[in-house]
Amino acid sequence: MNNLAKFYINGAWVAASDDARLHPVTNPATEASEGDISLAGKKDVDLAIQAARDAFESFSQTPLDERLKMLARILEVYQSRLDDMADAISREMGAPRHTLAAKVQAPMGMGHAQTTLEAAKSFEFEQQLGRARVRREPVGVVAMITPWNWPMNQVMCKVAPAIAAGCTMVLKPSEFAPLSAHVLAEIIDEAGLPKGVFNMIYGDGAEVGPMLSSDARVDMVSLTGSTRAGASVSKEAADTFKRISLELGGKSANVLLPDCDLEKAVTHGVQSMMNNTGQSCNAPSRMLVQEGQLEQAEAIAAKVCESITVGDPQDKNNRLGPIANERQFKRVQSMIEKGIEEGAKLVCGGPGKPEGLDKGFYARPTVFSAVNNDMVIAREEIFGPVLVMIPYKDVDDAVNIANDTEYGLSGYVYGATEEDAAKIATRLRTGMVHLNGAQLDLPAPFGGYKHSGVGREWGVYGLEEFLETKSVFHTA
Incomplete structure (x- = not known):
């Protein structure tokens, strides 16, 4: 796998900065090495956030039809790389290759892209209420922090609606499951998404999470992880009044x-x-x-x-x-x-x-x-x-x-x-x-009460998480 130790920032594979460090990727079935990734330092995080910030003005004004064509192209390339995705998931987190990885884990990413496409086509991004025109607009730059257990399910249920909404993003996948995210970055690169819309860095969640959550250039944090991580993100995001979306633990x-x-x-x-x-x-x-x-x-x-x-x-x-x-x-x-x-x-x-x-x-x-x-x-x-x-x-x-x-x-x-x-x-x-x-x-909302999270993902409910509401008042 090429560029494994690099980050995907502003439409290119970028070498890690001098304040990054290497982290081994271990196959849990064999305990053998799958290579090394770089864990981002402050310079890498700054670079990724700025790329997303610079791309937002242009991408947020892109017509919906164009954004959905981009998402459809990602879905097309994803389909062609489905075997690679299943292989990556199996090697990084141990899902049975021919059953769970190939038939459920990897296809879930495609399922969220397809569900988002259908939801966005019928979604009312504008509606008339009295003399006001109510608009649903992209929330801005989104930091996405995802876990290792269902990697593409939890990445694509964020990435797909963010693209449809017109947001730009910085993805920080789990350092324990970086291989599938790497394949996704290759897919997005091949699909030709505009530079800076999708950026990906690896990192230790305890270190990089606070950097992303507290940065004023980030408008929203979407995290899937532990209750402890959700509390940390909430506290770090509070001073800049970010929107947060949290899908956390359970004991069902x-x-x-x-x-x-x-x-x-x-x-x-x-x-x-x-x-x-x-x-x-x-x-x-x-x-x-x-x-x-x-x-x-x-x-x-x-x-x-x-x-x-x-x-x-x-x-x-x-x-x-x-x-x-x-x-x-x-x-x-x-x-x-x-x-x-x-x-x-x-x-x-x-x-x-x-x-x-x-x-x-x-x-x-x-x-x-x-x-x-x-x-x-x-x-x-x-x-x-x-x-x-x-x-x-x-x-x-x-x-x-x-x-x-x-x-x-x-x-x-x-x-x-x-x-x-x-x-x-x-x-x-x-x-x-x-x-x-x-x-x-997949079209139904996914999320919980109490310590299990804030907000909902999947389908139209997931799309709404990445949208702000604006009332434009007319004289008549």
């Missing part, structure tokens, strides 16, 4: 109603939790089971875990790859140990790596049961293949337990019918709820 409850098909509900819940090796902010990590059905649910969960194959993400027979990086692997292992220490019942899995996988950051699919909602493993986001099962007395108790969390990103309800599940969904304090195994839908 999966309420299995007493009359549901328990076999189907538990199977779906365990499989959904383990997908992407449990590294999804909206994962159904707390399974709430009526106390009289807990033993039966445990047996089903154990059987499902035994059927999950963990190993080399290049092998199409493996469903789960490794944890994305060593730091997160250690975090997951410490939380599994914490669950044992707290006295939770270990149904399957446990600490350490699966048998025969000594190399790579692999974790065992783990299920704890008889968990109290006050335990650390029930309250903190683990971000690994670890499910906790919590018993409840009745439906009111289940709702109380589900809502007893600082998070509010997603929720899941499984009932005898979707109508039964929907009645519970209205009582959950979350931004999203899945009924009876329903999947996400």
Whole structure:
């Protein structure tokens, strides 16, 4: 991969400044090197922000049709590089290459571009209200800070609507997942986006995040990451009154109603939790089971875990790859140990790596049961293949337990019918709820309540995040 240690600024690959430093990229499946990237220093951040600032005046005045043609061209080039994107994602964060990376992770970027195109075509950028003409205009220069777990999903759900809105941007992808972002920069370069509209730097989030968030030339910060990172961005952005959009953590409850098909509900819940090796902010990590059905649910969960194959993400027979990086692997292992220490019942899995996988950051699919909602493993986001099962007395108790969390990103309800599940969904304090195994839908808003974030992404709701509202008053 060419130019890996360079940044993409003002339409060109630029060497890092003398205050940057190198950072190794490690393949989590093999622990082998994938090369080195540069971590930006203050000079690099300044250069990228200024490029976006200089490009904004012109790009913001570009007609919508032209911006959408640019986005369509990016989508076209992305399609031609889909295999490269899937390969990059698999190598950088361990997603199974032939299934998750190729069929879900990489295509999600295209899905957001296509959804944004459709949303923007029908969006009312101007409307008449009385004597006022109300305009929706680009917010300005946007700093984008993205994580490693669903790299192109979380990059493109920001980049695509920002382009459609007429914003310019500085993207800071996770230093643990830089390869896919590098491919995206190549795609955008080939698509011919005007210089300075899209700029990309790598960097340590704790260092570069405050530089981007506090800079007066930046009008908005859009971050997907931890609750701690969201709080930092909010504080750093406050003095310059920036708009912030935050998609943060979750500890989503999966309420299995007493009359549901328990076999189907538990199977779906365990499989959904383990997908992407449990590294999804909206994962159904707390399974709430009526106390009289807990033993039966445990047996089903154990059987499902035994059927999950963990190993080399290049092998199409493996469903789960490794944890994305060593730091997160250690975090997951410490939380599994914490669950044992707290006295939770270990149904399957446990600490350490699966048998025969000594190399790579692999974790065992783990299920704890008889968990109290006050335990650390029930309250903190683990971000690994670890499910906790919590018993409840009745439906009111289940709702109380589900809502007893600082998070509010997603929720899941499984009932005898979707109508039964929907009645519970209205009582959950979350931004999203899945009924009876329903999947996400890209045009629908993605985001949460409470500590899970501020604002919404995806589709028309994501487009609105990048727009300001202006009233132009006429005499008649």
